[in-house]
Each structure stands twice: as C-alpha cells, then as structure tokens.
Amino acid sequence: MLSDLKLIIMGNGSAVPTRNANPSSQMLIYRGRQFLIDCGEGTQMQMIKCGLKTRRLNDILISHLHGDHFFGLFGMLSTFHLFGRDKDLNLFAPSPLKLLLEKVFETSDTRLRFKINFFPMEDFKSTPIIETDTFTINGFKLNHSVPTQGFVFREKTLPPKIDKSFVKSRGLTVKQINDIKSGYDFIDDDGKLYSNKDITSKSRSPLSYAYCSDTSYSEEIIEHIKGVKLLYHEATFDDSMLGMAETKKHSTASQAAKIAKLANVEKLILGHFSARFKSFDLLLNEARLIFPNSQISIQGEAYDIV
Ligand SMILES: [Zn+2]
Numbered sequence: 001m002l003s004d005l006k007l008i009i010m011g012n013g014s015a016v017p018t019r020n021a022n023p024s025s026q027m028l029i030y031r032g033r034q035f036l037i038d039c040g041e042g043t044q045m046q047m048i049k050c051g052l053k054t055r056r057l058n059d060i061l062i063s064h065l066h067g068d069h070f071f072g073l074f075g076m077l078s079t080f081h082l083f084g085r086d087k088d089l090n091l092f093a094p095s096p097l098k099l100l101l102e103k104v105f106e107t108s109d110t111r112l113r114f115k116i117n118f119f120p121m122e123d124f125k126s127t128p129i130i131e132t133d134t135f136t137i138n139g140f141k142l143n144h145s146v147p148t149q150g151f152v153f154r155e156k157t158l159p160p161k162i163d164k165s166f167v168k169s170r171g172l173t174v175k176q177i178n179d180i181k182s183g184y185d186f187i188d189d190d191g192k193l194y195s196n197k198d199i200t201s202k203s204r205s206p207l208s209y210a211y212c213s214d215t216s217y218s219e220e221i222i223e224h225i226k227g228v229k230l231l232y233h234e235a236t237f238d239d240s241m242l243g244m245a246e247t248k249k250h251s252t253a254s255q256a257a258k259i260a261k262l263a264n265v266e267k268l269i270l271g272h273f274s275a276r277f278k279s280f281d282l283l284l285n286e287a288r289l290i291f292p293n294s295q296i297s298i299q300g301e302a303y304d305i306v
Helices: 043-049 072-082 096-107 164-170 174-181 219-225 239-248 253-262 281-290
Strands: 005-011 025-030 033-039 057-061 089-093 116-120 135-141 149-155 208-212 230-234 267-271 294-296 302-305
Touching: 005 043, 005 230, 025 043, 025 149, 025 208, 033 043, 033 072, 043 072, 072 096, 089 096, 096 116, 135 219, 149 219, 208 219, 219 253, 230 253, 239 253, 253 267, 253 281, 253 294, 267 281, 281 294
Parallel strands: 033 057, 057 089, 089 116, 208 230, 230 267, 267 294
Antiparallel strands: 005 025, 005 302, 025 033, 135 149, 149 208
C-alpha cells in the first residue's frame, strides 16, 4: 500500500558537491502536497531526475543561509518564471533571504510573474509554520554557526475508520459518517442501536518526520523530535573528527545516533556527509553501535514513512 507520507532525498552532501552527493535538498510529500526542504545548488536538476513536477510545488522551507542549503533557489525560481508560473509560492526562510532574492532578480532584470509569500523565521516560535486539519509543520532551533532551524512534520490523529460494508448497506449520509467518526453511536430507521465501537476500527498511528540539517550535538533538539517515525540527522564527520565537528558546529554519525536514541525515534537516516568520505560504511557502523535502526541516506531514493 502506498504511504501517505514520503521523503525523497535529492541532496545529501555537505558544503562541497561530489559525483554522488549534491548539496542539501529533499522533498517531503504528504498526500500529494510537496514541501521542498532546503534547496542547495542543482536542486532543480535533482527534481527532474527524481521525476518530480515543479508545477506542484507551492511550499519551500529553508533551514539556514549557508550556500549549500539555498543557492539552488535562484535558478529554480527563475525556471518557474520562464515556465510562466502564476501561482503564489510560499517561502519559509530566515529573513535576510527576502532582500537577497529581490537584489538577485533586480540585478538580472527579472520580474517574476508569480508572487512569493515570504514567511521570515528566526524567532523559533512554538506555533506551527504550517497547519492544516490533518498535519502541522513546526520549526525548532538547531545549534549551528548561523541561525538555523530544523523542521518537524506531525500528522494529526486520524478519526476512526468505519466498516465500508456498514456504510454501504445502511446508505449512510456524510453527516452520519462524520457523527460516527466523532464517536457517536448509530441508530438505524428501525430504532436499532449500533455501538460506536462495534462499527469502527482504529486508524493507523499518525505519521511524522523530522529534519535536523546543520547542527552540533544538542540535546535541546530531543523534545521537538520525540518519537518521530523517521529522523534525518546530519552526520558530517566520523568519530575521529569529533574536534572538527565541535569547532564547525556539525555532528558525527555517533552523535546523530545518540540523538535518535534519546528521542526514541523509529528510524534514523544520516546525511550531509563531508566530501572526504569515499564510502559511508564507517559512519553507518558508528551509528549502528548506538542506534541499530540507522541507515545511510541514498540520493534519489524515496522513503515511505509508515
Ligand atoms: Zn550550514
């Protein structure tokens, strides 16, 4: 069965791109709605390779203003313009990006055909960045060399499911269905009462995902990402480079695994790898010693979150 929530990794490298690792970008897709998270250089090419339709994209979230997390934005927005996009685009990013975008497009004599709704985010409020009837996306503070935030997607609790044959055989109206989903019992035309628990079943558990882009080891993250089904955490370095990780405000694979363990997440995927690694086996082994359900993120791969 197809999952309602899917993550596609389009870039899992760090500052310098390599043959197999683009700078950071990923697409979270919930019931067809796309959320582009970070937009490193080359993201639009990665979207094409991953078969993603840019026309569907209306929401972009940028974790921080280091080039490897947003330099792809200018080219991508320019392409949207050339394709004649006229739909608004929501951009959630640190506030200096607004002026920067205006300058870039002014300098290149580009008047975008579409409106960018810019949502500045550096005050790390506890209110959601995006909220609908079915999910929330919140930002939370990471510990990096510039203001940086992670993102956490949480689906709301789903209403109980009603037995399909019951709906059909009784010809239930939308109102009756909604009443049952809200917990009411049902009385048919003959006055027979059906207890709510006899005609409903529990829905699957809510889906969730957290993105920790660039950060040093920080236990303050834990409360925000507790129990998520999938965690993407940066793992720029291995254990032998712990000093460098601390200086550069990044994490080692072991530190990412420790956060995953303390936050009691279901699964961890590692990313934002230093270009010096030819193989990621060492990072994976270090992480699995602490958190066995760890994986190396694979560029171009789609992860069903279930
Ligand atoms: Zn950074």
